[in-house]
Amino acid sequence: MLWFREGLRQSLKTLTPQEELSSSSELSPGRPAPTALEDAELGAVCPTHALREHEGLMEIDYARCIQCRLCHQRTPGMNWEGGYHWAxxxxxxxxxxxxxxxxxxxxxxxxxxxxxxxxxxxxxxxxxxxxxxxxxxxxxxxxxxxxxxxxxxxxxxxxxxxxxxxxxxxxxxxxxxxxxxxxxxxxxxxxxxxxxxxxxxxxxxxxxxxxxxxxxxxxxxxxxxxxxxxxxxxx
Ligand code: SF4
Ligand code: SF4
Missing domain, CATH: 3.40.50.12280 (Rossmann fold)
Structure with a gap:
């Protein structure tokens, strides 16, 4: 009951799947997306060795990526995508x-x-x-x-x-x-x-x-x- 009242006070409500989709950029930290390779040294910035070059693209091993953004903050850097369909x-x-x-x-x-x-x-x-x-x-x-x-x-x-x-x-x-x-x-x-x-x-x-x-x-x-x-x- 306390949770319910607190939810009303803060105007919290359960999101519908459609609302989740439309607001996912605020609910997801995002992650790097495959990017055309412009800098051969880009992979070296990744502390977890998650970046690898493949046929002109810099791809990401998401099992290793810790979303530190170092590759995104570099110029030229990796693209960054929102969303949450990561499973x-x-x-x-x-x-x-x-x-x-x-x-x-x-x-x-x-x-x-x-x-x-x-x-x-x-x-x-x-x-x-x-x-x-x-x-x-x-x-x-x-x-x-x-x-x-x-x-x-x-x-x-x-x-x-x-x-x-x-x-x-x-x-x-x-x-x-x-x-x-x-x-x-x-x-x-x-x-x-x-x-x-x-x-x-x-x-x-x-x-x-x-x-x-x-x-x-x-x-x-x-x-x-x-x-x-x-x-x-x-x-
Ligand atoms: S976000 Fe960090 S861990 Fe993930 S690929 Fe980029 S540099 Fe590596
Ligand atoms: S949040 Fe913690 S437990 Fe989860 S993947 Fe990162 S370091 Fe590991």
Whole structure:
């Protein structure tokens, strides 16, 4: 009730999918976009080695990009795009009964707190993921989707594998954030075993450091099959 009253006081309201689209530039930090190569040295500015040249274009490995903007601030620099359709599917959506109901278990495998915070925002009145029938569950035994943030630390690897085994079929794993996809800025730490995909099979990847809540919500929609056309990432 307190949340409801506070929402009224601040005039907060849940966004419709159309409003999300029209206002996504304010709700997304954006990310670099492939750019015609004008400066052969541009790739050297990237601290995470996410830039690579391919047939006259400078392309981005989004599993490594931390959106630091260094490549964008340089002249000539990388283009910058808004939007939030960043999810990359590696498996088909769940069967049709999951279009209106999804139980989600979140595991922090070693993140810095920011990716986890963006996931928590989804339960706020602005994003209100409950309108899609999505709910967080405390137990993997009830979960349809396992969301994992952060690189997998030595101390969390066993717990992550056990949680994955405990989930009923059919199930999907969503890796959220650059650290979960590649180890990110923590990849060389002695406490890190590697990205999530080295511990358990990943079905959908959400790049970003951290990804905005809309990008994560979009990933859930893809898993539910609400968005019928989804990009399949090979490999
Ligand atoms: S935004 Fe930063 S991390 Fe991403 S490609 Fe550019 S320089 Fe690299
Ligand atoms: S991807 Fe970025 S925001 Fe997410 S856990 Fe790693 S460092 Fe933190």
């Amino acid at each position: 990359r599917m590696k498996s088909p959506p769940l069967p049709s009964p999951f279009r209106h109901s999804l139980q989600v278990r979140v595991i922090d495998a070693g993140d810095c707190g920011a990716c986890l915070n963006e996931i928590h925002q989804l339960a706020s009145p602005v994003y209100s993921l409950h309108r899609f029938g999505i709910a967080f569950t405390p137990t993997p035994r009830e979960a349809d989707v396992l969301v994992v943030t952060g690189p997998v630390t030595v101390s969390m690897k066993g717990a992550l594998e056990e949680a994955f085994k405990a989930m009923p079929e059919p199930k999907r794993v969503m890796a959220v954030g650059t650290c979960a996809l590649s180890g990110g800025i923590f990849s060389s730490s002695f406490t890190v075993t590697g990205p999530v995909g080295q511990a358990i099979p990943v079905d959908i990847e959400i790049p970003g450091c951290p990804p905005p809540p809309l990008a994560i919500l979009d990933g859930f929609r893809l898993i539910m099959g609400v968005r019928s056309k989804y990009p399949i990432k090979e490999g």
